[in-house]
Amino acid sequence: MSAAVEWRAVRRRFGTVTAVDEVSLVVQAGEFLTLLGPSGCGKTTLLRLAAGFETPEAGTIWLGGADVTHEPPFRRDVNQVFQSYALFPHLTVRDNIAFGLRRQGLPGAAVTARVREAVELVALQGCEARWPHELSGGQRQRVALARALAPRPAVLLLDEPLSALDARLRRTMQEELKRLQRQVGTTFVFVTHDQDEAMVLSDRIAVLQAGRLVQVGTGPELYRRPATAFVAEFLGLTNLLPAVRAGEGWRIDAAVTLASAAAGAAAPAWISVRPERVALAPAPPPGPNGFRVRVEETVFRGALEQLTVVTDGGTRLLVLRAGGCPAQPGQLFWAGVPPEEVVTVGA
């Protein structure tokens, strides 16, 4: 595997705001990598640095092993799908898709063939002669994809391309994007603030916070072993508890001390326990990490039941479990957490 895109110690400021701060990241060829973070975390700036719309104040940008830091966008072998789609309103679907091919100086017959190929790829047959304003949101999205893919770039950059679609269409387009990426084998760098979307689509996810890269890894890695409290909270629901080292375990409150499988630091830290990893039973569990809880509140969430429980020491915990016989407020349970599900995280 070789690097398709690489940011090396890149920094970019806007006025007094540092949008991207000393970020180093490598995207492997053929990979689907997602830049994930809340708005203003620098993910879009990172993408624009790769496209060439921004120049870094420090650091370098590499594409396919070449330093392109000072190359203009029209000389970079990357294409972008814009959040607003940015379809050319005065050109038909066909001419929009052909735009990049014509700039490459391909002969007319080759352009026609490649446009047909791109149209088939995104299943837009029959729409070639339509104008952008005659298309639905989903169709515009497909045209934007076809237009960016037609010149066969080494890397496709996608800036929150699904954010303007409704939830159902979004699901469909997510599946389609994934299929498309496997089919063409192009490196995809995808920007989103939606952790669910990131999990569904990506081979790897890079989590950004306030311009800094916090953690890179596969979805399961980030979910099970978040490096910081921010990552733990950003990806899915979690119980983030301040903990103090107590012998072999971590003391949560006066009544509960949890053993953790991870060696962990000796310093005070946070521990993260996913709500679906807390088991509730009428009797004490066999292993370690068993403690008594009282149900405070229950919320019906369809397939799952969401409970807020309180330990004897007064700590509130969120618990998710498969719906079945619903629990009642005030009911007492024994809670059990396997030591490998007790994760220590940095601040």
Added chain:
Amino acid sequence: MRWLSSPRCFRFATGSWTALVLAFLHLPIVVLVAYSFNTSRLNVRWEGFTLRWYAEIWSSPVLLRAAVNSLVVAVLTAVISVVLGTLGAWLLHRHRFRGRRWLEALVGLPIAMPEIILGVSLLLLFSTLAVPLGHGTVVVAHVTFCFPFVLLTVRARLQGLDPALEEAALDLGATPLRAFWLVIAPALRPAITAGALLAFTLSLDEVIVTYFTASPGAATLPLRIFGLARVGLNPMLNALSTLFVGAAVLAVLLARDQRRTSSGPAGV
């Protein structure tokens, strides 16, 4: 008094008020047009229909010359204003530089400046530089107050344009120049056409600035009409004015049409 607040009565009242305002605005023009077809030399009594005054214009070399002058000046003014205005709008929109705000304010100044001051100052400039008055000086003078209109029209359109459009063009391999030509210019076309028609119309019926900057040979039609009117009213003037009103109405309608299409497909 209940009938006063009935919708029918209200419609009647607003309708007649509108008619009155329109009559006040346009009745003089209607009278002017009507009398251009009057056989009488006097503008006070209707005697019969004739096209004589139009024929008289056609046989007057001075007026014909002036008409040609007007057209040449208006066309040149429109073309130069479009080039300057569009480029200016693009620079102001696209680039951030020191003094940009000042420049923007200055650009609008010729619109607000009294024409007489503009005329006098230009005459001063030309005589200081010893530039002989002629067609050239008239065109320069007209461009100074016409191109801001093009600039402002195009600027407004640019502000409504998705900045990602240019980036998409660059991203797909177009150089900045090609991106402007292939993507930005087509998107601006309605604004450019509207601005050009506006500049053309403004130049065509301008009197005061032209008065200061034209040589006798370069006098435009409005200047000649002004000269004739000082000697006395004459049905030939009515005929000339009718032609002018016709041209102006046509240009305004075309410009409005352009603005309408600009909010259509290209506005998506």
